[in-house]
Structure formats: C-alpha cells, structure tokens
Amino acid sequence: MATVRADATHPDVVLLTAGIRANRDTRRSCGRNGVRVGHSAVSVRGLVRRFGELEAVRGIDLDIRPGEVFGLLGPNGAGKSSTISMLCTLLRPTEGSATVAGHDVVRERDLVRRNIGLVFQDPTLDGYLTAERNLRLHAELYGVPKAVLDDRLREVLEMVGLWERRSSKVLTFSGGMKRRLEIARGLLHAPRVLFLDEPTVGLDPQTRASIWSYINELRKSGDGPDRITIVMTTHYMDEAEYCDRIAIMDHGRIIALDTPEALKASVGTDRVQIETDDDTAAIVALEQQFGITASIVEGAVTFGVPEGELFAPRLFSELPVRIRRVSVSRPSLDDVFMSYTGSTIRDAEANSMDRLRQQTAMMRRSGG
Amino acid sequence: MAVSAPAFRVPERSLGGEVRAIRVMWEREVIRFTSDRLRMITSLVQPLLFLFVLGTGLSTLTSLHTDGINLRTFLYPGILAMAVLLTAMFSAASIVWDREFGFLREMLVAPVRRGSLVLGKCLGGATVATFQGVVVICLAGLVGVPYDATLIVEALALLILLAFTLTAFGVMVAARVRQIQSYMALTQMLVLPLFFVSGGMFPVRGLPTWLLVVNRLDPLTYAVQPIRRVVFDHLGLSASVREQLDPGVTWNGWPVPTALCIAVIVVMGLVMTAIAIAQFSRED
Numbered sequence: 001m002a003t004v005r006a007d008a009t010h011p012d013v014v015l016l017t018a019g020i021r022a023n024r025d026t027r028r029s030c031g032r033n034g035v036r037v038g039h040s041a042v043s044v045r046g047l048v049r050r051f052g053e054l055e056a057v058r059g060i061d062l063d064i065r066p067g068e069v070f071g072l073l074g075p076n077g078a079g080k081s082s083t084i085s086m087l088c089t090l091l092r093p094t095e096g097s098a099t100v101a102g103h104d105v106v107r108e109r110d111l112v113r114r115n116i117g118l119v120f121q122d123p124t125l126d127g128y129l130t131a132e133r134n135l136r137l138h139a140e141l142y143g144v145p146k147a148v149l150d151d152r153l154r155e156v157l158e159m160v161g162l163w164e165r166r167s168s169k170v171l172t173f174s175g176g177m178k179r180r181l182e183i184a185r186g187l188l189h190a191p192r193v194l195f196l197d198e199p200t201v202g203l204d205p206q207t208r209a210s211i212w213s214y215i216n217e218l219r220k221s222g223d224g225p226d227r228i229t230i231v232m233t234t235h236y237m238d239e240a241e242y243c244d245r246i247a248i249m250d251h252g253r254i255i256a257l258d259t260p261e262a263l264k265a266s267v268g269t270d271r272v273q274i275e276t277d278d279d280t281a282a283i284v285a286l287e288q289q290f291g292i293t294a295s296i297v298e299g300a301v302t303f304g305v306p307e308g309e310l311f312a313p314r315l316f317s318e319l320p321v322r323i324r325r326v327s328v329s330r331p332s333l334d335d336v337f338m339s340y341t342g343s344t345i346r347d348a349e350a351n352s353m354d355r356l357r358q359q360t361a362m363m364r365r366s367g368g
Numbered sequence: 369m370a371v372s373a374p375a376f377r378v379p380e381r382s383l384g385g386e387v388r389a390i391r392v393m394w395e396r397e398v399i400r401f402t403s404d405r406l407r408m409i410t411s412l413v414q415p416l417l418f419l420f421v422l423g424t425g426l427s428t429l430t431s432l433h434t435d436g437i438n439l440r441t442f443l444y445p446g447i448l449a450m451a452v453l454l455t456a457m458f459s460a461a462s463i464v465w466d467r468e469f470g471f472l473r474e475m476l477v478a479p480v481r482r483g484s485l486v487l488g489k490c491l492g493g494a495t496v497a498t499f500q501g502v503v504v505i506c507l508a509g510l511v512g513v514p515y516d517a518t519l520i521v522e523a524l525a526l527l528i529l530l531a532f533t534l535t536a537f538g539v540m541v542a543a544r545v546r547q548i549q550s551y552m553a554l555t556q557m558l559v560l561p562l563f564f565v566s567g568g569m570f571p572v573r574g575l576p577t578w579l580l581v582v583n584r585l586d587p588l589t590y591a592v593q594p595i596r597r598v599v600f601d602h603l604g605l606s607a608s609v610r611e612q613l614d615p616g617v618t619w620n621g622w623p624v625p626t627a628l629c630i631a632v633i634v635v636m637g638l639v640m641t642a643i644a645i646a647q648f649s650r651e652d
C-alpha cells in the first residue's frame with residue numbers, strides 16, 4: 001500500500017501526475033454503457049447558485065477530464081460545497097448548467113445519481129445497522145447485481161481495512177472508521193465519478209494519510225474509461241497538492257485553475273525568510289538596495305524573489321545587517337492563494353466567519 | 369491491494385429496482401425494531417397502563433352501568449388502536465432521526481423514486497405497529513374477550529389498515545420537522561387528543577355537540593368503530609346492552625356503515641402517503 005507523506009515536496013506524486021496526463025489522450029475517444037464518448041467527466045457552464053440575497057456561486061465554468069483527481073480548494077464559504085452539491089443533484093442551480101458523466105444534473109438527475117458516488121463531511125450511515133448491512137442496503141438501492149455483490153463488498157471493505165469489523169454496528173465506530181466506511185460505500189456501486197466533500201476534515205493525521213492512500217490506489221486502478229474520476233473539496237493546502245489539477249475558489253468564483261505545479265510556478269517568486277539582529281534596519285535596507293518590499297511574518301523578515309537560492313548568497317555580502325538564519329522555500333499553494341486574493345486562506349476564513357457573525361447579528365436585530 | 373476496475377455498471381431504472389427499494393426500506397424498519405427490545409416494551413407500556421390500571425381502577429365506579437361488562441373489556445378495542453397509534457407515530461420518528469444524523473441524505477441521493485422510499489418506510493412502520501397490535505390481541509383472554517378465529521382475523525386486518533394510515537400520518541408530519549425533540553413534542557400533542565376524542569374510552573353517543581363534532585373529525589374514530597364492532601360481535605351481548613355500549617358512528621343521524629368507516633381509513637392513508645411523497649419529492 002502506498003504511503004502518503006504530508007510534507008510539501010513529493011516527487012512521486014508529480015511523476016504520477018505526468019503518467020496520468022500521458023494516458024489521457026488515449027482515453028478520450030473511449031466510452032461505453034451510456035457515457036457519451038469524448039465528454040468530460042464533469043462539465044460546468046455559467047453555474048450560479050443564490051440563496052436569497054446571498055450569491056454563493058457566481059458563475060463558474062469547469063471541465064474535469066475522465067480519470068482525473070480534481071480538487072476544489074478554497075476557504076470555508078467560498079462556494080465549494082454549494083458547487084459540489086449542485087453536481088451531485090442535491091441542489092438545483094439558479095442559473096447555468098452542468099453535466100456529470102455526460103448527463104445533465106437537472107434534466108437527467110437519476111442518470112447522474114446512478115453514475116456518482118458521494119462521501120460527505122458529515123456521516124450518512126445508519127448507526128444502528130452493522131457495517132455490512134449498511135453496504136448491502138446501499139447496494140440494493142443502487143441495484144448492484146447480486147452475482148458480483150459479495151466479491152465487491154469484500155473488496156471495498158478490505159480496501160478501507162474494515163472487513164474484520166463488518167459485523168459491528170456502525171455506532172461503535174470512530175469518526176475515522178465511519179469516514180472509511182463511507183468511502184467504501186461510495187465506491188460499492190462502481191461510480192464513474194466519486195465526489196468527496198472535505199473527506200479528511202476532522203480526522204487524525206494517520207487516518208488522513210490512509211484516506212489519501214486509498215485515493216491514490218483508486219487512481220492506479222483500472223485504465224482507459226474505467227478509471228474513476230475523483231472530485232473533492234478541501235481547504236487543506238497540503239492535501240490539494242495530491243490532486244492532478246485544482247481550482248482555487250474564492251467568493252463564489254474560480255480564481256485559478258491548473259496543476260499544483262503550474263499554479264505554484266505562476267507565483268514566480270520563492271519565499272525567503274531571514275532572521276537578523278535588527279529586523280527594521282533589514283527591511284529598510286532591502287527596500288533601498290534591492291527594491292524589495294518585505295514584512296515580518298511569523299517573527300522573521302519575509303519577502304518573495306524569483307530564484308531565491310541565487311538571491312540568498314547576495315544577502316550575506318550586501319545587506320548591512322548581520323543575518324542569523326535564512327530559509328528559502330518554493331511557493332506553496334498558500335502563496336498561490338495569497339498571490340491571487342491578497343490574503344491567506346486562514347485570513348479569508350476568519351473574514352468569512354466575521355461576515356457570517358455580522359449577518360446573523362443583523363438578522364437578529366432586524367428580526368427581533 | 370488496489371481495488372479492481374469493476375466489471376459491472378449500475379442498471380437502468382426499472383420496476384424491479386423500485387420494488388427492491390421498497391423492500392430495503394421495509395427491511396430496515398423491521399431490523400431496527402427487532403434489534404431494539406426496549407422500544408418493543410416501552411411502546412406497549414402506555415396502552416397496557418390504560419387497559420389494566422385505569423380500566424381496573426375505574427371499573428369500580430362504572431360496573432353499575434355496563435350490565436356486567438367489565439370496563440376493561442369495553443376499553444379493549446380502543447387499546448388495540450392506541451397500541452398501533454403509538455408505535456406507528458414512533459416509527460415515523462426515525463425519519464426525523466435520519467435527517468438529523470444524515471442517513472436521510474444517503475436515501476435522497478439514491479437513484480430510486482422518492483415514492484418508493486416513502487412507501488417502504490410506511491409499510492415498514494405499519495408492520496412494526498401491527499406487530500404491537502398482535503401482542504395486544506394475544507392479551508384478549510385477560511379482559512374476557514374470547515380467542516375466536518374470525519375475531520382475530522378481522523381485527524388483524526383492521527389493525528393492518530390502521531397501522532399503515534397512522535404511519536403515513538406520522539411520516540407526513542415528520543417530513544417537515546428538523547429535530548427529534550420537536551417531533552416528540554408534536555407527537556405528545558397529537559397522540560393523546562386523537563385517542564381521547566376517538567371514543568376509544570367511551571360510547572360515542574349522547575355527547576355534547578362540541579365533542580361530537582371533534583369526534584367525527586378524528587380519523588381514529590373510524591378505526592375504533594369497526595374494531596369495536598368486531599370485538600363486540602363475539603361477546604354475546606343482548607341487543608340493548610350492545611346499543612348502549614356500541615351505538616356506532618352517525619353522520620347527522622345517519623349511521624355510518626362499517627365498510628364506509630374502513631373506506632375512510634384507507635382513503636386517508638392514501639392521501640397522507642401522497643402528501644408525504646410530495647413533500648419528500650420537493651426536497652433538494
């Protein structure tokens with residue numbers, strides 16, 4: 001089983017991404033069993049969703065290729081969940097259209113439902129039934145053929161390491177076990193597109209890593225048109241890096257869409273952090289000598305420059321302040337988000353919470 | 369061990385698929401009920417309290433007017449209806465429960481008609497409620513009602529209809545309730561008035577006008593009436609006693625035939641099922 005490291009650099013994933021991309025063109029022309037040939041796994045045009053006055057999704061366009069692991073990244077309240085709910089036929093779009101596995105999410109709701117698997121943030125299991133009973137119930141609702149059911153059941157339960165616990169009632173399961181069982185259930189009926197809404201939120205690092213290892217296994221399984229497409233939302237930057245492509249959402253819009261590498265490259269600068277004897281003097285000197293605007297982040301003078309490794313040695317010779325420590329890092333997706341929105345994801349989340357609080361307070365006052 | 373590419377696809381929508389959906393929903397209700405012994409007992413406590421405690425206690429006051437018929441015997445048909453009423457309403461509560469704990473969403477995204485889900489749910493609740501009715505039927509001997517095959521079959525048939533209608537009523541109510549506490553409070557508010565007004569505890573004649581009117585509007589009236597007919601048919605009562613204790617429901621002086629009472633129950637059950645289905649079909 002592949003293990004997943006939770007650090008920022010992971011060459012294995014980059015290689016994997018490249019491999020998938022090479023396969024993709026051969027896959028496009030294939031198709032069978034009601035899935036239209038040459039179509040995207042998910043295609044979205046001008047999608048809008050309003051809740052009264054609030055515009056949660058403000059017109060997005062999106063094409064997700066078959067077999068891709070696609071991430072929707074953004075702070076809470078950016079419109080990710082509304083978008084995914086519309087794609088899953090759980091929410092009607094106010095405007096625009098979307099197809100999933102070649103079927104329209106409004107007009108062909110049932111065909112969409114037949115071809116998707118869903119894993120939500122909140123558990124949707126029946127705690128009073130056993131794990132196996134939950135899966136069998138699901139299989140019946142989706143009409144999984146009897147002949148394959150037993151094998152399939154064992155396969156998905158073994159994948160998430162719950163085969164031994166199949167006869168336990170779900171209410172005895174931990175949060176991580178429940179999530180794993182939901183993933184098994186989401187895969188049971190062999191969906192073409194698997195939607196994962198914040199699949200790792202609220203889980204311990206170990207379980208998060210194991211969930212990613214399942215996703216990576218899925219990505220390796222099958223080939224051609226049989227490879228499952230995975231669409232997920234997350235607000236964990238480090239996890240988004242495992243996706244083949246990501247769309248960064250903010251305030252109901254997609255503000256950037258590309259591979260994690262391309263997005264990071266688009267930032268164009270590396271992040272340099274220095275600790276000095278006199279930070280104020282250092283900032284002034286950087287401004288005057290190099291024309292660089294720096295600020296203090298996490299207790300260190302921080303700024304962005306292209307090719308940071310080449311720039312760092314110059315600092316020691318040319319900066320009039322003694323440097324105690326220096327670090328150069330490649331831009332993370334956090335920096336990408338920052339460069340497109342001007343704020344970090346964490347700040348954006350804090351702001352959206354503030355807005356929410358203000359709105360609630362206003363509603364209370366006017367309604368009171 | 370990677371998961372293999374599955375060699376099957378989910379089939380197209382079919383009648384068989386809908387029947388399967390009805391069956392799994394039914395099965396789930398029954399499994400949950402049978403695995404919860406406590407619930408089996410608690411939903412019987414109230415009817416049995418009414419029958420044996422209230423019935424026994426009050427019989428000392430009323431024995432003069434009931435011509436030798438024990439008050440417990442008189443109450444028995446009403447208690448049958450009450451056992452079904454409580455269990456049916458309680459079964460429907462699981463919809464609210466499922467909504468709160470997320471399982472409802474798993475069902476709502478399934479590629480089957482919402483109608484099949486609601487129907488399966490109502491049938492499951494009805495099965496469970498009928499089962500409780502059967503337990504009360506088994507107690508017939510304790511209150512002087514004979515174990516007669518016709519009586520049992522007829523009473524059972526009526527209980528099945530009533531159980532379905534009441535579960536549909538519960539599901540219809542539960543469709544819009546978001547919290548289990550609210551549903552429980554609502555049930556408390558509905559169950560006892562429905563039962564008291566239905567005439568389960570008194571003959572529905574010579575009542576003050578206001579009570580007469582609400583009695584005729586109470587759906588449970590039309591269930592209690594036929595059940596009482598069936599039970600009293602087997603007690604060997606004289607015509608005058610029968611007339612006194614089982615006067616029958618009248619609409620503005622016109623005696624409502626038993627068949628019409630049953631029709632009222634069936635039609636109400638279907639209408640409420642339709643409303644429940646419509647409510648869940650609207651849900652996004």
